[in-house]
Amino acid sequence: MTISSSVKGFLDDLLVRYRQHERLVGWLFFVSGIVWDALTLRRIDNVLDNAILLSYLGLLLFIVVSDILIKADRYHGERLDKIKPWLTPITQFLLGALLSAIVIFYSRSIAWASHFGFWFILVVSMVANEFLHRKINSLTPMLLMLCGSSTFILAWLFPVMAGSMSPWLFRLACLAGLALSGGVWYFAFRMGQARIHWWGSLSIWSLVAFVVALNVGYEKDWIPPVPMSVKTGGVYQKADKQGDSYTLEYLTDSKFVFFPSYGKRFFYEPGDTVSCFTSVFAPSEMTERIFHVWERYDANTGSWKATDRNGFSVSGGRDSGYRGLTKKRNVTLGSWRVVVETARGKTLSRIPFEVVAKPQKDLRWIERMK
Numbered sequence: 001m002t003i004s005s006s007v008k009g010f011l012d013d014l015l016v017r018y019r020q021h022e023r024l025v026g027w028l029f030f031v032s033g034i035v036w037d038a039l040t041l042r043r044i045d046n047v048l049d050n051a052i053l054l055s056y057l058g059l060l061l062f063i064v065v066s067d068i069l070i071k072a073d074r075y076h077g078e079r080l081d082k083i084k085p086w087l088t089p090i091t092q093f094l095l096g097a098l099l100s101a102i103v104i105f106y107s108r109s110i111a112w113a114s115h116f117g118f119w120f121i122l123v124v125s126m127v128a129n130e131f132l133h134r135k136i137n138s139l140t141p142m143l144l145m146l147c148g149s150s151t152f153i154l155a156w157l158f159p160v161m162a163g164s165m166s167p168w169l170f171r172l173a174c175l176a177g178l179a180l181s182g183g184v185w186y187f188a189f190r191m192g193q194a195r196i197h198w199w200g201s202l203s204i205w206s207l208v209a210f211v212v213a214l215n216v217g218y219e220k221d222w223i224p225p226v227p228m229s230v231k232t233g234g235v236y237q238k239a240d241k242q243g244d245s246y247t248l249e250y251l252t253d254s255k256f257v258f259f260p261s262y263g264k265r266f267f268y269e270p271g272d273t274v275s276c277f278t279s280v281f282a283p284s285e286m287t288e289r290i291f292h293v294w295e296r297y298d299a300n301t302g303s304w305k306a307t308d309r310n311g312f313s314v315s316g317g318r319d320s321g322y323r324g325l326t327k328k329r330n331v332t333l334g335s336w337r338v339v340v341e342t343a344r345g346k347t348l349s350r351i352p353f354e355v356v357a358k359p360q361k362d363l364r365w366i367e368r369m370k
Contacts, residue, residue, distance in 0.1 A: 151177030234262020282316030
């Protein structure tokens, strides 16, 4: 038996087993894409990571176009017949890898109170990817996946390349994603795999509605401001910079050995100063202005009232983030939070804490070095 015949027999047997367990194999390809990203992705501005993701996007585009040609009966051949059964699992792997990369990178910029809905939609999209191949006509959901993946990736690539953040860069990413998916739809239309009704095309209207929704979400601050993210943050009783390090201290009445990174309760007495420390990651060559917005909860109106907005400039490139510090005096007892936001008001994080009267009993000092 020759090597080629052995390989052919192995592949034929593998194809039979795949068809017997298509759903399980689809999930395995999907999960493998997620695991691969979790093990290999490093920084959102890493050249190799972004090159790999763009290659995934290019390969996905090639497979979608090839699938259209196959359905249009434009290509024939023994080799193509062997490849066709594997297009679906390969597509699922690529979508799983792209969507998981988007989830991983965007989750680092998420303020959960503001961006939970966006996070939920991303996770639902990841799960929906597994069901695409069961659709009678999968062109519209596939185009939406292609548009979303390309838009979200370009939404961080454009600021990384420009060295700054701007709403116009996000809009440019949306237009690029719409143009890419729209071009695929036009190709499918020319191949007889897409239709135009008297009211238009479902695919086109879906893509336009999707892009409009993205822009509304960005304006409403529902989409996190990638590629920036808060690595660490908290409020402290004492905070000082010594050389290249920050000494951070807070009081606690807890007797446990393990403590959170900052005190969720600030023990206050008149004259005390509250210090807010944050470490904000930004890509290399990027310089942005970051603000700490101090807000107090007004129980009478049931809303948060801003009292101060203090900022500092962030220089990108440091893995652990650029460290900054703002301070506030004359706080009142009650619920407070510091909203970490960009110069254009995009929320990066929220740091909640409670201001309580300092008790007479002994409190323990906890020190952190950053």
